[in-house]
Amino acid sequence: MFEQEGNRERIAAVTGASGAIGMAIARQLAAVPGHDVVLVCRNEDKAVRCVQNISHTTGNPRVRHELADLSRCASIEALAQRWERPLDVLVNNAAITPRRLTHTPEGIEMQFATNVLGYFWMIEVFTEHLKQGSAARIINVASYWAGGLDLGDLEFEKRRYNNDTAYRQSKQADRMLTVAFARRLQPFGIKVNACHPGDVNSTLSNNLGFGGHESPDEGARTPVWLATSDAGGKHTGKYFEHQRQVSCPFGRDSAAVESLYAACRSYTN
Numbered sequence: 001m002f003e004q005e006g007n008r009e010r011i012a013a014v015t016g017a018s019g020a021i022g023m024a025i026a027r028q029l030a031a032v033p034g035h036d037v038v039l040v041c042r043n044e045d046k047a048v049r050c051v052q053n054i055s056h057t058t059g060n061p062r063v064r065h066e067l068a069d070l071s072r073c074a075s076i077e078a079l080a081q082r083w084e085r086p087l088d089v090l091v092n093n094a095a096i097t098p099r100r101l102t103h104t105p106e107g108i109e110m111q112f113a114t115n116v117l118g119y120f121w122m123i124e125v126f127t128e129h130l131k132q133g134s135a136a137r138i139i140n141v142a143s144y145w146a147g148g149l150d151l152g153d154l155e156f157e158k159r160r161y162n163n164d165t166a167y168r169q170s171k172q173a174d175r176m177l178t179v180a181f182a183r184r185l186q187p188f189g190i191k192v193n194a195c196h197p198g199d200v201n202s203t204l205s206n207n208l209g210f211g212g213h214e215s216p217d218e219g220a221r222t223p224v225w226l227a228t229s230d231a232g233g234k235h236t237g238k239y240f241e242h243q244r245q246v247s248c249p250f251g252r253d254s255a256a257v258e259s260l261y262a263a264c265r266s267y268t269n
């Protein structure tokens with residue numbers, strides 16, 4: 001596990017930290033000595049409650065929140081502008097699975113905006129902060145429940161929307177973008193990995209029609225291991241389940257990975 005780096009704490013941001021798995025990730029990170037943890041949430045009341053709970057249970061006073069709507073590029077850019085410090089750990093975890101076709105105010109299909117572009121924008125917009133970090137790590141919380149990505153119809157304009165299909169596509173995309181960013185950020189020593197957290201009862205899993213047999217703390221274990229352990233820091237561009245690397249077919253198709261990266265880039269302000 002990382003201890004303090006010189007005189008400075010490691011600074012970690014966790015998106016979707018008011019949710020089941022995100023809050024457990026933030027709490028476990030706050031319990032690791034030498035970590036400042038920032039909960040990136042969209043609802044201030046929930047965020048304040050989570051910060052209080054985590055500070056109280058871990059005894060770590062260096063836990064705070066920032067507000068951002070991760071389905072909107074401008075909101076993420078505003079967050080980055082407020083962020084004056086380096087960033088050592090970015091956990092992209094926020095996701096949504098609306099049962100009905102929903103769009104952001106900019107007209108982007110909501111799952112693609114939040115689950116895919118939200119991850120993409122966080123990495124793009126925070127790249128300079130991550131470069132200033134120390135051996136920075138990015139963890140993209142994805143899923144084994146992934147597949148069916150249609151590069152020609154990322155927003156369900158040609159297909160009938162179904163929240164499970166849109167979700168599986170978004171989690172495939174998270175795993176592909178992990179490979180795209182790992183390549184790009186390797187020269188700066190920034191590690192980028194994806195993982196399946198676990199099957200956890202949550203708003204998200206309920207919307208997909210299942211419950212979950214693992215606790216939020218179990219779900220947080222692999223992302224936190226990737227963020228803090230020596231072993232977790234040895235890899236980049238890989239996909240993990242239960243703290244083990246698992247071969248991922250989605251990252252192997254370099255042409256598709258680059259097409260997805262280019263498609264996401266076209267949504268950036």
Ligand SMILES: NC(=O)c1ccc[n+]([C@@H]2O[C@H](COP(=O)([O-])OP(=O)(O)OC[C@H]3O[C@@H](n4cnc5c(N)ncnc54)[C@H](OP(=O)(O)O)[C@@H]3O)[C@@H](O)[C@H]2O)c1
Pocket residue numbers: 015016017018019020021022040041042043046068069070071072092093094095096114141142143144171196197198199200201202203204205212
């Ligand atoms: N649960 C599972 O079994 C399971 C399995 C595999 C993978 N995963 C992955 O694990 C991650 C966490 O899932 P979870 O089960 O913990 O879900 P969850 O409890 O529903 O939490 C989702 C979080 O994302 C936040 N969020 C959604 N849209 C947002 C937006 N536009 N801006 C900012 N925050 C937003 C939510 O905020 P609010 O609290 O304000 O709604 C909430 O904090 C997801 O990436 C999911 O794909 C989960």
